[in-house]
Amino acid sequence: MNLLASQNGLHLSWRVYPNQNALDAAVERDEVDVAPGMQQTPATLRHWLFSLPYLRVPHKLVGFRAESADVVELDRLALNERLAIDQSSDAWQFVERNYPELTRLPARSDRQAVQAVEQQRAQYAIVDEAQLALLFKEPAFSNLAVVGDIGDTRLLRLAVRKDWPELPALLDQALSQLPPERLEKIRATWLRPNYPRLLDTIVFWQRLTLALTIAALLALGLWRRQRRARRHAEARLLSAWQELETRNATEAELRLSQFSIDNSTVGILWVSWDSRIRYANRTAERMLGYAQGALLARRLAELEPLLDSHTWLDAWNRLRTNHEIQSFETQCRRLDGQPLAVSVTLSFLQFGRAEYLVVYLNDITERYMARAALAESEARYKSMAANVPGMVFRLETPQAGEPPRLAFVGAASQHLLGYPAQTVQGWSQGWRQAVDEADLPGYLAAWHQAVDEARDWRWQGRLRHRDGHSNWVDLRASVRRFDDGRRVWDGIVWDISQNKHHELQLAESRSQLRSLAAHLESVREEEKARIAREVHDELGQILTVLRLETSMCELGFAHLDTKLAERLGNMKKLIESTFQIVRDVASALRPPVLDAGLGSAIEWQARRFESRTGIACLVSVPDTPLHLDDTQAIGLFRILQEALTNVLRHAEAATVSIGLSAEARRVSLSIADDGKGFQPERQPAGRSFGLVGMRERVWLLGGELQIDSQPGQGTTLLVRLPVDCREEIQ
Template sequence: MAEAESAGRPLGGPQSGSSGCAGPVRSRIAVNDLLNILVVDDNPDDRALIRREISREFPNCQFGQATNPRELSQSMGAAGWDLAVTDFQLRWTDGIAVLLGVKARGPDCPVIMFTGSGNEEIAVQAMKAGLDDYVLKSPRHYARLASAVHMALERARQRKALREAETRYHSLFDDVPVGLFRIVQDGKFVDANPALTEMLGYPDRESLLAAETMNLFVDAKQRRAFLLALKRTGMIRLFEAQFYRRDGRIIWAETNARVIRNDREGTTYYEGSLEDITMRKDAERALRESEARKGAILNSAIDAIITIDERGRITEFNPAAEKMFGRVRADVVNQELAEVLIPLSLRDKHRRGLERYLATGQDVMLGRRVELTAMRADGKEFPVELAITRVDLGGPPLFTGFVRDITERKRAEKQLRDSREQLRALAAYLQSVREEERSRIAREVHDELGQALTGLKMDLAWLDKKIAEVGTTDELRQSEEKLKELPARVDTIIATVRKIATELRPPVLDDLGLQAAIEWQIQEFEKRTGISCRFHSGLKHLDLDQERATAVFRIFQETLTNIVRHAQATQVNIYLREESDKLILEVQDNGRGMTGRELSGTRSLGLLGMRERATVLDGEVNIIGRQGKGTTVGVRIPIQRSAESQKK
């Protein structure tokens, strides 16, 4: 076993964890570093000399020694030598063999030949075999031994650092997901990494290196622009071009490249990166198409389309909005919507609503159509219909409003309301005319026809008296009998005429008022139908104008008619009262109850007429039917006193 010494202390070999022939060389050499040095020499004096000279420069050294083949073999098997010093002329071998053995076990371990024999030829041979230095064993060269050790260790460190850098470079070159390349001026690939090989669709690196790089450009103009930029500036960045893959498919790629000149070799290279940006280009194209569609929609939309950000500032304002509000897009973008489009009285409400939504996420306007008031550039307010939707693009929310000017619609709605009011007025007028006509007919039937029949009766009585005075014959007796029958017939005619007149318009309505007319109608209804009625009146004295009294009475008559026709009732309760300057009439029956379908069906024209009568007078008719529990008709009419009552 080789003897190990360190500044006179025995060693068992290299320290565990140190670097050397079979391990990594130190990245930095300092005089205080712990070094493991193997000395191969069969002369003990020379070994001592080596230890002494090296320890002067590196005091913290550990030495191992080999004086025969067995010790050398054992020392070679031990890892961790930082340096080997060998003699050339050994009894069992020579320094060249030792050098080769050390390099075979540890290529990075520097070897210095310290010898008194040999010549220049041997030195050259050894240097070619990997020897780091050659020092002669002569007193005037002893001092150079430590320097040679230092230089050998430094060169070993540099070689290791270079190799590690190259390893890192190749690892990065091979593993980076971006295509990397190096080409010469004639367009031939010198190198290419796996990412580029895969990007361009080649099966292996060799296939790609055989390709002509200039043929990869789809557009010759792009190729010329690429080369021209490199020649002019020596560098090109973010150059986008289309390239052919091996399968003929076209991809978009972004290139960064620079010119590398090797003056020693007299060559020029182009090296750089190629990144596939096809997906980005597709996304950009899709975005452009989307923007084009959006622009087409915005520009052709009939409705105004306005987008605001979370602070209420306008970000989009389409041509329809320009026309509607009388403002130019460039003037309103980045302006607060509330300041330019919303009336002053509504601005605070708008701002509070936006703040509340951003704080709570709750808003009653999103997803609904609402009617609001907007403001034109000249300050004029106009009605709009607004629908708002939230737009999320990964940042603060945006809000897009679709605005429709409903000025014409509102005008049409007003015209429709006016038309309906006119129709109601016409209906009221026709109703009034009809009532007047009924009254006139009733007067004529009662006065003229009644008077005529009464005169006829008087004449017949006189005639009867005269015939009785003449004497009797068979013919006269028969005539007398006939004449005696005529008064009874005339009485029947008079009663019929009075009945018709009363049904056309009961005199009691004009003479005694609504309450008396209702009581009379109830009596007539009970006589005609046999249905029991109870009348409850909370009125002490009510003198309605003729129009309202007539309307309520006719509604009451229609209600009783419906009860007879449809209700199958046996009991009717009638309530008449005054509440808050309104006349209330309620009619409740215990019949089968009207259904919702019956209330809205085609047979409900009578009910519609009742409602129309009330509507004309700003009143209302409510009908509630519960199946099996009867029907309630409620009439509510604003009270307007008669002219005579108002005078009182």
Template sequence: MQKDNSSVKDNMHSQLLFQQKELAQRCLDIAGVILVALDGEQKVAMINRKGCELFGHREDEIIGKNWFDEFLPDEDRERTRTGFKKYIGADIESMAKFENFIRTKSGENRLIAWSNTLLKDENGRIIGTLSSGEDITERKKAEEALRTSEATMRSILQAAPIGIGIIKNRTFYFVNDYACQVSGYAKEELLGQSARMIYETEEEFQRVGEEVYRHIAEKGVGIIETRFKTKNGDLIDVYLSAAPLDPSDSEQGFTFTAMDITRQKQNIEYLKKSEVQLRSLAAHLQTIREDERGAIAREIHDELAQVLTALKMDLSLIEMDIKERDEIFSLAKLSKDIVMMQSLIDATIKKLRRLITELRPEALDNLGLVPAIEWQIKDFQSRSGVRCDFQMNRKELSLDKNREIAIFRIIQEALTNIGRHARAKTVKVTIDQKLRHIVIRIIDDGVGFSMDILDNPKSFGLLGMKERAIVFGGSCIIESNKAAGTTVTVTLPTGE
């Protein structure tokens, strides 16, 4: 009877152990993590269903195999084995964290994050490890992709030649380096501060906010031109654009871009002024052309035609005297008439030479640029009484005919302006030819003028000098101060 009772107890105990083992196995199998037990010889003593599924092996293909030799890739094997040896050799109870790659049956490497604990026997001797692992391969890829994306975005934000930032309730939460460069403020001076600080007036601050938010509500993006006030007080023109971070929730804030368009605006204004000036110059040149034609016509009519008519009449009288051969005719009278006719012819020749010189100096064609300039300066000095000094760094200039004409006309116009307006006592003209360019300076000690006159579209003489230089890819810089004289500096490529 006692034997039967003992047998029943043993049977019940075996069933209880089986049920506990079955329960433990089910717990291992339904666990959402990999569970692996290694013995002291680095062999797999236990692995749950999750682990088998990840490796792609049956349980009997894993149990008893060396963990490091069979299931880890070559590049991660020795590092992980060394870590295991150090861990199992230390008599500690704390959990150890470790990450390493495992190799599946298909040859794929998967990254696992392990939490490890030591296994001990009843005597406290370390006999192995129990590890729970989570496959973090995809998470790591996502994290790496996110880091790469963030690094790329940071690089773009920092390299972009435009101010970029984030505002919330019109307060700066982020700004890139270029936004700081444009505004003159450091990041720590902007972050957490109201955008009001970069506007000149409260009215402009409110106007921009109202317009931008209205555009965002209508089109999703707000765009406006405004002006920012920099830290040092300068005003710059800005093309501002903003869009919500979350179109469904504007409370999340807005991304903005700010492009400094100050120079573009200045260039546009300059082009507009240049267009007005060029139109005025074209009209002025046409007027000059007609005036010159009228002047030449008057000179011919008033001077040459009258002289030629007088000569014709004198010749007719002489002819009549010769034909009549009466007592009135005498050689003395004939000689006197011839002298008068010669005087008229000499005066006419001088008139013709003056007209020809005004149209185009003979010296420029016959002798070259340098003698023509010398003649021009000498003529100006004799007519105006202004003492002139002419200096060159070379005896001759190597230029094509068109550049010679341009230089001659520029000096001619500069001297004309001095004679009309400067009230100068001395004028200095210098020509300095370098290897690839030539520099002409006309300097006077006259009364000077305000530089604002350069923007006057009616300043045809000054504008004409600039246009002659620009045609050849050169420049004409005019500097003047009241009571301090004027300097005209012309730089032209030699064309060689």
């Protein structure tokens, strides 16, 4: 793994997990990307994708150093000889399946299995060759050696998380590019089988010592007479010994080769020209469900029903002539009649005068099922995309640095744009050529922001239909980033034309309502001013005449009758109180002090509020009067009245600060209290008509209203109106 990382510029961060379940749980939480040394099983396929095998680790038979160099085979073990095996390993299942008659001693690890042999509780142990290379480095196991091979091999693969389907192929390519000499060096470092050699046996040294002693005695006795004969005899003896050793080694290699072929992970068939099977290894027999030797002399057509004699002869002649290798996938028929998905590779072989077609079979049931599941998933995805009430799309960058392109467009493009999905998929920059000209700047800004900054894509605008009309759409896409620099946006385009139409109608209706409210407010203020003038002028004149007539009666007749004088005095008091009521009504309708300027009106209202409630008011207004138009002045004055009413009702304040200021093109009115405060965003609906009224007044005047308040910190209300009062300020 370090070699792969260094050659591909990767950084590895290692994590250790106690068991397979913990590792499977970790990959489900996206904590693990790649796991080396994994075996492909139905259980692990639920969580991982796998590379091709990168290491074959055989299981070795371990025992005490024997007096002879013979290789021990499981077939020749006595029934009373015990085998110590890690019960959780593949070797246990292998021996249990293939040699059920042997006596097995379960162990919890390879170390315990070797210790059982060292402690003579078992005659042999079956151990993983990689673990054995580490254990033999320990002095405690120096008396043990490898005495045989059981023929079972662990195929180690690289496991990859399932949401990275491209990574296994990349790892296979990287593994194939590793230098063979480096791999051989790594294998020699970590996997050093300790087979018994002839020089390690005691019998060899005993016999050799005896032979050398006899030879030495004979040499001493016949040194002069048989010197040449002795040398010739020694040469012949050495030659015979080497020939015998070579023959034994060759036979062992042949047996090992035959055993490896018989138990290969690939099914192998040798087929003669008449399509009859001449050889089948155990893997092929197990794969097809046949007993050992049951496939011999059968025709290949029994395994492939679609293979007739003409097709077979054509394939035989073509491969025999061209010596090419042909690969394809098909489904064979097992002995029980069930189909078996296999990958078939055919090659022509000539051995002596015999000619064969070698058939290599790989069980691809898992790949076939995965492919079927993928096809079903794609069909389900396309079906879902076609039934979603919107146009589903996928935008991706093929490689880092390249402009993104549409990789998938849903069938809803026909309804939304009038073009089929294949046509839309070839457009550049998404739907740029269908964007309405008025919305194109906003679309390009959203596009560049999403692409350049690798952010989610959000946009609302109009897309032109093929027939010329435009549809309002809402585009939303989420971005996914990959380690190789690629980025993918998965999103949907909703047709919001009807909602947008209702929204525009609602906005227009709201604008009309506000215009109507502004007109009604203007009419109301004009009516109040008119009523105030009539009350002041008409009632004022009548009350003045009544007060004059009452005074004349008092001068003329009060001295004649004391009771009459008392009544006239009461009438004068009643007339004066009526005068005050008239003045209050007129002031309430439209304070006359507004004619003196907004600043004077604010001071008058503050003093009146202070005298009526006892709440101290601090007023700050410009020294120079601001001559605003009546609409603005009355609007600000009404806002002040409503704010002071709210202070009296809700604030429980002791002091109110009122400020009026003006700039070149803006006048500001602020009302601040030291009351209990509140949270403006949490005001319940239907309980804040005062605030709603103030906001509407400010909106009608073209200004803005700002409310700052927190519980226990008082409330500040700030109104800003755009005006041109430079002349008045000067």
